[in-house]
Amino acid sequence: MPDATDHRTATSDLEAVLASLAYLLTRSQEHERQTARAGITAARSDVYLLRALAETQGASRVGDLAARLLVKSSHVTRQIDRLQSQQLVERTPDAADRRARQVELTAEGRALLGRLKQANITGLTAALDGIPESDVAATVSVLRHLVERYVHGVRATALAEDDADPTREDPPGA
Numbered sequence: 553m554p555d556a557t558d559h560r561t562a563t564s565d566l567e568a569v570l571a572s573l574a575y576l577l578t579r580s581q582e583h584e585r586q587t588a589r590a591g592i593t594a595a596r597s598d599v600y601l602l603r604a605l606a607e608t609q610g611a612s613r614v615g616d617l618a619a620r621l622l623v624k625s626s627h628v629t630r631q632i633d634r635l636q637s638q639q640l641v642e643r644t645p646d647a648a649d650r651r652a653r654q655v656e657l658t659a660e661g662r663a664l665l666g667r668l669k670q671a672n673i674t675g676l677t678a679a680l681d682g683i684p685e686s687d688v689a690a691t692v693s694v695l696r697h698l699v700e701r702y703v704h705g706v707r708a709t710a711l712a713e714d715d716a717d718p719t720r721e722d723p724p725g726a
Contacts, residue, residue, distance in 0.1 A: 586675065590667035594640070601631050602640065602657065602665055611644055611654035622706055640664060 576582065583596050594602070604620050605612060614632065618625040632655050635641040640661035646652035657665070680688060 586671050587668065589674075590664070590671040592664050592668060594635075594638075594664065594668075598631055598635055598640075599665075599668065601628065601635065602661055605641065605655065605657050606662065606665055611646075611656040613646065613652060613654055617655065619707075622703070622710070635661070 578596065580596075583599075587594060587599075600621060601617065604617055608616075612620075614625050614628050618628045621628065632641055632643070636643065638660075639658055641655050642658050643653045643655055646654045
């Protein structure tokens with residue numbers, strides 16, 4: 553039966569692997585290579601915003617996107633301006649609140665994400681060669697759980713900081 557020391561060692565090993573993976577996945581040169589293979593020029597943060605929009609499967613408000621991405625609404629607004637100028641997203645009136653606008657992917661934005669996803673899958677397929685499908689599925693399950701818990705913790709910390717500092721502008725979800 554594993555003890556606390558074994559758990560700490562496994563957690564330490566996981567932290568090291570995740571740090572290495574994060575480094576490899578977020579290198580600017582690698583992003584540029586991947587996007588070039590897909591025939592696109594979007595910045596990394598723009599790709600994350602496009603993915604967030606795709607996951608909502610419809611229109612989203614800026615504040616909801618900012619909360620999802622754990623950034624300020626003003627940052628998302630600037631990204632949307634940039635993406636709209638490239639015809640990757642469009643702003644539409646919010647049916648529930650005429651003062652508000654929603655953002656959604658255009659056909660060009662969906663096509664861009666499709667090309668990028670295919671380029672990423674090609675790279676992952678090569679990296680995962682020889683690894684049993686059951687191991688890949690177990691890894692996906694654990695990483696999804698880890699992301700959910702991590703995001704929950706980040707949001708809880710941000711909310712606690714907002715409660716402690718009422719002068720703080722633009723709380724998550726604003």
